[in-house]
Each structure stands twice: as C-alpha cells, then as structure tokens.
Amino acid sequence: MKKYLVIGNPIEHSQSPLIHNYWMEKYRLLDSVYEKRKIEKKDLKDVIKELKDEKIAGVNVTVPFKKSIIPYIDELDQTANNTQSVNTLHKEDNKVVGYNTDTLGFLKTIHDHYNFATTELAVDAPIRNFFILGAGGVTPSIVASLQFLVGRSPGVIWVSNRSKNNANQLKKLFPKIELIEWGECPSVFCDIVVNTTSVGLKKDDKINIDFTDVDKKTLFYDLIYSPKETKFLRDARLRGNKTINGQMMFLVQAREAFRIWTNITPEIDDEVIRLLNK
Numbered sequence: 001m002k003k004y005l006v007i008g009n010p011i012e013h014s015q016s017p018l019i020h021n022y023w024m025e026k027y028r029l030l031d032s033v034y035e036k037r038k039i040e041k042k043d044l045k046d047v048i049k050e051l052k053d054e055k056i057a058g059v060n061v062t063v064p065f066k067k068s069i070i071p072y073i074d075e076l077d078q079t080a081n082n083t084q085s086v087n088t089l090h091k092e093d094n095k096v097v098g099y100n101t102d103t104l105g106f107l108k109t110i111h112d113h114y115n116f117a118t119t120e121l122a123v124d125a126p127i128r129n130f131f132i133l134g135a136g137g138v139t140p141s142i143v144a145s146l147q148f149l150v151g152r153s154p155g156v157i158w159v160s161n162r163s164k165n166n167a168n169q170l171k172k173l174f175p176k177i178e179l180i181e182w183g184e185c186p187s188v189f190c191d192i193v194v195n196t197t198s199v200g201l202k203k204d205d206k207i208n209i210d211f212t213d214v215d216k217k218t219l220f221y222d223l224i225y226s227p228k229e230t231k232f233l234r235d236a237r238l239r240g241n242k243t244i245n246g247q248m249m250f251l252v253q254a255r256e257a258f259r260i261w262t263n264i265t266p267e268i269d270d271e272v273i274r275l276l277n278k
C-alpha cells in the first residue's frame, strides 16, 4: 500500500484527503491511500524518516509546519526556497525534496481570471500595484506570485498585517514589499486586494479596513474557501467589484502535488468541486 499524508495541527478540518483519495480512485491507483495526521513539532523528523524509508510515498504540509519542516529536508525547489515555505514532500534519488505548490495555485487562478492574452491586467501593463492583508504562513507564496506579476513594472506590493513582528519577518524575506499600518489602505489604484489572514473563517469575522473608496476595477481575492463567501468578499461584491475565493487555488496546489508524486496531472472536474462543496 502506498500511503500519502497531510500533516498539520490542527488537521481535522483538512479537505486534502477528500480530493486526493477521489483522484487516486479515478486514476485507478488502487494501492494508494491519503490520510491526515495531527503532529507536534517534535514529530517532523520522524515523518521525514518515514518518507526516506518509503513507509510514506508523499506528504502535504499545512499550518503551522510549512517553515519549520525546512531544516529536515535535503533539497528545496526554487519556489520553496524563495518563500521558505514547503507544502509538498517527495523522495527523489534518495533525497527528500520540498516543493511549494501554493504559489502556482494562486498564480494559475489569477492567470485564468484575467486571461492574460486579452485583458486588463495585460502582461506589459506599465504599473501594477497589489495589496496583501496578512503576513502569516501562506503569505510568502502570495508575495512570490505577485512579484512575478509585477515583473518589470514599477508597481508596488503593499502588505498590511496586524502584528508588526510577522510583517517585519516578511519584509526580511521580500525587501521590496512596502509595509503599511493595519487598518490603512494604499492611496494608489491596486489591481488586486488579497486577504491572506484567517479573518473570515468564522461567519461574523470582519476585517476593519474601509474599502468603500477602492476602484471598482480592483479584484478582491480571499484565500479562504470555507465559507465560500467571506464578509470581505460579500462586501466587495455588493460594492460592484469582482471576487475570487480560495477554492481553485486549493485545488490547483493539490493537483500539482499529485503530479509531483504520481506523474499524473489529475483533472479538476465537477465531481471534485462537488466533494469540496458538500
């Protein structure tokens, strides 16, 4: 039996087993199973050993271990290294390699939304500004994606986080970002406002930032996908802005992890979306 795992703490809420077990069945990988495991920091070393001993075939890493797993890994892919964030592990040539597929997940959804060939967010746009709320574990993946989109334009990535400490850590990793006080909005047009905080997971959660003057062309993106529409997204929709939730990003990062482990690129079909929406 080939065993795959998602490790984290807490882990009960993880929907990764739903997706991966569905794809394993669909692609007839009948000797494979995907499970969740709640671990403590002290268990990280043992998980890597299980991977090396081939007791586990692949691992997804979630909150709060995406950074703290790094010292135990033999090799990082470029994105994992840039973001210091690992969400997928695989053994290759006797080495444990750490990947970051969150970055691709976010970038792909932005790419699809704007349909780059034809759009507002044209690849050669002269200026591109983005505004990120939060500086937690997933935020480096979003900064890395947006830096790619800023490209050679003189645009700025603004970041606002409740605690200064986490904001400063992010600034160390990405010196070009501009930090602004929690509660404030950049005074320039931003193509996208992304919520990477966990505010919105609970129904009544509210982000205390006034977006009423934000341009209608700004896209509001929330990484949260359950609930499907956070207050942040609902308010934006009611103001007339376009919105995206985190569901497709989640599916694309899972698809990429599945590809790394099995060499099969699974389809994001209606059934897998239905499973997540149940």
Ligand SMILES: NC(=O)c1ccc[n+]([C@@H]2O[C@H](COP(=O)([O-])OP(=O)(O)OC[C@H]3O[C@@H](n4cnc5c(N)ncnc54)[C@H](OP(=O)(O)O)[C@@H]3O)[C@@H](O)[C@H]2O)c1
Binding pocket: 063, 102, 105, 133, 134, 135, 136, 137, 138, 139, 161, 162, 163, 164, 166, 167, 196, 197, 198, 199, 201, 223, 224, 225, 246, 247, 249, 250, 251, 253
């Ligand atoms: N769609 C996807 O594929 C995907 C992937 C990963 C994560 N996510 C979602 O992204 C969110 C963040 O994940 P993470 O791993 O980065 O979590 P994390 O490391 O725990 O970071 C949480 C972030 O939320 C902020 N925050 C928490 N409570 C707050 C409050 N009451 N007011 C203001 N800010 C608050 C924290 O600010 P401080 O620094 O001040 O504590 C920090 O910036 C989660 O909701 C998660 O579900 C989605």
